[in-house]
Amino acid sequence: MKYHKMNDHDLKALRAMVGPDRFFAGDEIEKDYSHDELGTVSAYPDAHILPLNKEEISQIMKYAYAYNIPVTVRGAGTGLVGASVPIFGGILLDISKMNRIIELDKDNLTLRVEPGVLLLDIYEAVEKEGLFYAPDPGEKTATISGNISTNAGGMRAIKYGVTRDWVRGLEVVLPDGSIETFGGKVVKNSTGYSLKDLIIGSEGTLAIITEATLKLMPKPAKTVTLLVPFNTREDAIKAAPQLINDHVLPVAMEFLERQSLQFSEAFLGKKIPHDNHPAYLLLSYDGNHDEALNADVEKASALCIDKYNAIDVYLGDTDERRNNIWTVRGGFLEAIKASSDQIDECDVVLPRSNIGAFLAEVRQLAKDLDVRVPYFGHVGDGNLHIYFCKDNMDEKIWQEKIEKGFDFLYKRAFHYGGLVSGEHGVGYAKKQYMNEQLGPNQIRIMKGIKQSFDPKNILNPGKIID
C-alpha cells in the first residue's frame, strides 16, 4: 500500500479543521457513502468530511498532500461508473454542503455557483429571471460539479451542446492545497492551454472544483414536444439524421421502443396516450415566436409523415402533455433499475448515422448471451444507454457475460467511429475499456497530465488512467 493509512492522530487533526458536525469516521460513516448510484464497486473511506468552503478544502488538501492520504471528492453520488467511490480509503470529501448560488450576473449572463449546487436548483434560479442554462442531463439531483466532472450531456446536446460548452470558468483547489482560477466570466479565451477544459470531464482526478462560472442565455419563450410513432424501429432511426439536416435543429431527439415506454409507464403508474406503437422519435423544438415555432413544428410533422414513414405525430404543446411525455422518458433508468437485482450499463457514443447498425448488433448480442438488454438513446447526438440486467443470474456467469458483452460493445462502437463514454464517464468501471480503445500513446499523455496536476497521485486514485 503506497498510501499512508490514516490513524487517530490524522482523524483528530482533520476533525479539528471542520468541527465534529461535519466529520465522520469509522462506524459513523453511512453505507451510502461507500458506493454510487449503480453500486458496482464499493469501498468505505476512513473519514467522510463535509467542507463548507475552499479554505477548508485547501487546509484538508495540504494535510493530505503532506501525509500522502488519498482523497476522493463526492457530490450527490448519482454517478454510474464508481468515480466517487474511495477505493483506496482515505478521505471522502463531500461537497454537498457547498450549495450556494453565489451570483447571477445579468450583464455578463453568467451564474457563479458553489460545487454542490444541484442541477434543479440552477434551473430554478435562472429561469425565474427569464434566463436559461441549457444542459439537461437526466439526473436533476446531481451536483453541478458532478456534471462538470463527467462533462454531462443530456437531452438538449444536439442544439445547445454539453456541459463543457456552458462552463466559462472554474475555481479549483489543487492536490497540494493551492487555489487557482481557470477562465472567468469571459466568452473567449486563448491564453495558454485550456486547463478549464482539462478539468471538465476529469472525474475528480486533477483538482477539486470549488466554484464554477456558468454561461447563461435568454430563455427561449416556448418549447413544443412531438411524439412520433413509427411502424418499425428502422424507420425511426433512419428518420433521425435526415430530419436534422432537412430542417432546423431540434432541441432534443430521443429514440424509444414500445417496450421501454410501457415499462416506464408501469413503473411510474402513469399512462400517456398513443403508447402502443413499435418505435418512436421524441422531438422538441423551441423558439421565441409562436408563429415561427409553429411553422418549424408543422414542417417537422410533415417531413415525418410524408417523407419518413411516421404513423402520426402527437403534439405535446401544453405543459401538462409535455411534462407527461418527458416524465415517462425520464423514468426509463429507474424502471430498468427496479426491474432487476443488479444492472450494469454501457454509455457509448457513436456518429448518429451508425446507431441503427450498432443497435442491431446489441439485440443480437443479447440473444447470443441470453441476457436481457434494454436500451434507449439520445438518437440526435448518438449517445446510447444500454443496460445489462442480472435478473438473479448466478454471479460468476453474470460477470462472465457482462465482461464478454462490454468487450464486444466497446469494440463494435469503436468500429463505428464511437467512443467508450458519451456522458457518464470512465471512473473505475470502464477504465479497462478506455485504455484498450485509446491505446498506449494517449494513456501515456493522460498519465503525464495527471502527474503534472497531482504528482503524489493522492486525488481520486485508481480512476480513469490509474
Place this chain on the structure above:
Amino acid sequence: MKYHKMNDHDLKALRAMVGPDRFFAGDEIEKDYSHDELGTVSAYPDAHILPLNKEEISQIMKYAYAYNIPVTVRGAGTGLVGASVPIFGGILLDISKMNRIIELDKDNLTLRVEPGVLLLDIYEAVEKEGLFYAPDPGEKTATISGNISTNAGGMRAIKYGVTRDWVRGLEVVLPDGSIETFGGKVVKNSTGYSLKDLIIGSEGTLAIITEATLKLMPKPAKTVTLLVPFNTREDAIKAAPQLINDHVLPVAMEFLERQSLQFSEAFLGKKIPHDNHPAYLLLSYDGNHDEALNADVEKASALCIDKYNAIDVYLGDTDERRNNIWTVRGGFLEAIKASSDQIDECDVVLPRSNIGAFLAEVRQLAKDLDVRVPYFGHVGDGNLHIYFCKDNMDEKIWQEKIEKGFDFLYKRAFHYGGLVSGEHGVGYAKKQYMNEQLGPNQIRIMKGIKQSFDPKNILNPGKIID
C-alpha cells in the same frame, strides 16, 4: 544551443522525404516565411518543407525527434503573436498544401478537412449545401488549423461560440511521429481527459494537426445587420450588455467609434451612409422565418432608441448594404496597419460589463504615453483589439513605451476579470504577460502537459510557456 544544428546530411535526408519541389533550404527560403502577419519577431528556418499528408509529416517528425531538430508548424502565416515563427531555426513545416476538403457528412453534420484548408473555402463548401460553420474570425484567409491552434473567436461568438465549440475531432501527429485521433464525429464525449481540447488553443506546441472534424448546422435562412449610432461612446457601451439580456441573442455585436469607421472608409475607398456619428453598435440577428426575425429586429431597434439613447437605427437588410457595412468593419486592422510603419497589438478579453471602464483607461494611457492607440472591439463577447502605432517613433523609445503600455493594459485587464488573449493567442510575443497573469502553479502544470506530449521539446519551442 540545446538543439542539433541541421547539416547537409539532414537536409538531404529530409529533402528525399518530400522531393525537391516541396523543400527549400538556405537562400531558397523566401523572406515571408521568417515572420507572421504582424512581424514583431522574425527568424529563418533551416528548411521550409511542404508536406502533402500525415505520413510525410510522421516521417519528418520521426527524423526530427531522433536528431533533436526543432519543428515549427505554419499555416497561412496570418498570426499576430509570432507563434509560427521558427525562432530556433530547424524545420518550418508548412501545411498550406494540405488543403483538401475530405468529406461533408450530411447525416452527422460534420466536415472533415485537411489542416491547410482556408476558412473562406470552408464557408463556400458548406453554405452551398445549406449548411453553416459558425465561427467567423476576421481573417478569412487563415487556415483551419491556425484557427484551431489559437481557438479563434470572431464576430459570432456571442451566439454561436468560438472555434473550440465547433471542433468534434482531431487527427494529429505527435512529436515522435505517432499518429493519434482525439474525439471523432461524436456530439458527446466523456472518455478520459479531453486531449482534443488541449490541442485547441495550444498554438502548435503539443502536436501537429493533420485533420479536423468540424461540427456544422443547418444554415439560418436570413441575417439582418443594424448599424446603431450613439451620441457618446459611453451610451453605446452601456447599451451592449443590456440589449443582450433584455432580448434574444444577437449573432454579432461590435463597437465602433467614428474615427475607426472613417479611417477604414478612407483606406478602402468606400463610403457607407450615416458614418458621421460619435459611436456605434453594429448588430446582427439571424433566423429562419422572416416575420420572427423582423420582430426580433424591431424589438432591438425599439430598445436601442427608447431605452438606450441611440440616435437612430440603420438597417442593413439587403446583401449589398450588409456587405458594405461589414467590409468597412473588416477593414479596421488593415487600415490601422497601413497607417503606421509598425504596430503592436493587445487582444485582451474582459467580462463585457467592464469594457467601458477599461477603454477609459486605454484612452488615458494613450495620452500619458503619447502614443496613437486606435482600438475596436467585439463588445458582445468582451474581446478588444487595441493597437499601438509606432508612427516613425525612435525604436528605443517605442520599445519602452509598448512594454510599459502592455504591462499596464494586461494588469488592468486582470483587475477587471480579464485575460491576456481572447483569440489571437500568446505565441512568442505575449508569453511574458501570460506567465505573470497565470502565476507559477498554472505555468508549472502547463509545462508538465507540454512535457507529456513533447518530452524533447522539439515542437514549436520558445512559445507560450517555454
